[in-house]
Amino acid sequence: MPATMLTEQVTDAQLSQFGKLIYERTGIRISSQKVSLLSNRLRRRLRATGIDCYTRYLSHLKKLPPNDPEWDAFLQEITTHETYLFRDAGQWDWFQETFLPEVQAAARQGKRSKSLRIWSAASSTGDEAYTIASCLAGKLPHHSQWDIKIVGTDIGVGALEQARNPRFRERAMRRVPETYRRRFFTKSRDDVWTPRPELAAWMSFSQHNLIQPLPGKPFDLVILKNVLIYFDAASKDVVFRNIDRSIPRGGLLMVGPAEGISDIVSGYEKVHTWLYRKS
Ligand SMILES: C[S@@+](CC[C@H](N)C(=O)[O-])C[C@H]1O[C@@H](n2cnc3c(N)ncnc32)[C@H](O)[C@@H]1O
Structure with a gap:
């Protein structure tokens, strides 16, 4: 130095x-x-x-x-990259107990294909993306028959590098249910948890700035948490419009409890304080 x-x-x-x-x-x-x-x-x-x-x-x-x-x-x-797995437990209960059964029922009734695309926007070191993967592996029966893509993006290249080579310390793992720890993670002698390869197979991580639109196919669910707290009203609006382009009609947007975007979300039905469905 x-x-x-x-x-x-x-x-x-x-x-x-x-x-x-x-x-x-x-x-x-x-x-x-x-x-x-x-x-x-x-x-x-x-x-x-x-x-x-x-x-x-x-x-x-x-x-x-x-x-x-x-x-x-x-x-x-x-900025801060502060994140951990299963942050805001109630949202992951909803994901496993409501979202996944609904998606599964729709596929069974032939109303949708067996494919699922989820975007962790501002994914930091990947903890949120690995939470999604653990829930899918734990609660979506016959998930090997599904085409699953979990896309993590962040502006921070260092955080993305860690997301691509995940090594979670006990602090990041503290909310992971015991059964999921045992089934989907391996603990090394230096107390670092590594996700099983089946979870990593669904992931891709890339650099993306939320003030620009993300090119590519739309998502069934976009998770945008603990990032807009740094933005003012004008840039929140820009981010919302960009995210909106990636959500098809009927698609979902999950935000953090303190995101403060309820005033700018238009064209969506509010399902929870932190969940919107595109009308
Ligand atoms: C506190 S972390 C949130 C991580 C995760 N979503 C969660 O809730 O646990 C905030 C992340 O937002 C990212 N970030 C900040 N500004 C951004 C921007 N303009 N575009 C994309 N990511 C951004 C930071 O690099 C950081 O990793």
Whole structure:
């Protein structure tokens, strides 16, 4: 790590330029209360990169492509990847006890094919995607006859790298039901849990910024949790419209308990405070 003598204090004008760049690239709005936090974190990035001036670091960032490791390190300073398996238990009860039986009944009655596409938007290190896979493996009978795709996306390349090579610590596993732990995960001697290959076979992870639409086929269910808390109303609206393009009529959108999008969700029936069905 290069040592840098950083004597300069970041100015309000520079902070607002960083805030503008973050907003343009990600939709994340740095609130005025968080500005002092940003200045400490910027200082860390300058030290790590060996750049001794805030303006130079800003122009450096502007030139980098979104998948550059420095963008990832910078975004890590302003977002959190906090996640764990079976977060918000009630939603996973609904997934197993209502959603999967309904999907299965519809397939039995010939009203749909035996295929299921689920998108974990803002998947972080993959804990949500592996929760989906555990529920499917546990509660969808004859799942080997189904064409199942679980797509995880996130803006953070480091988080995605971990999602592709999942190694869950006890903290991330603390809410996983005992039977699922035993059936679908293997614990190594260093107390790390690895999902069985049958779960990983359904997954794909890729980098995607929610302020852009995701190309490709629509999904039966989109899970968008604990990410829009960083966004202002305008960028929440942009994200909702992009997500909406990936949901067909009758498709479902599951959000986090604190997502705060009830005002902008239009064209959907509210099934729960955290669940919407496209009309
Ligand atoms: C707190 S984690 C949520 C993980 C998981 N959905 C959950 O609820 O446990 C938030 C994630 O949102 C991602 N994120 C933030 N802004 C994003 C954007 N514009 N596009 C895609 N992902 C973004 C972050 O990288 C982070 O991994």
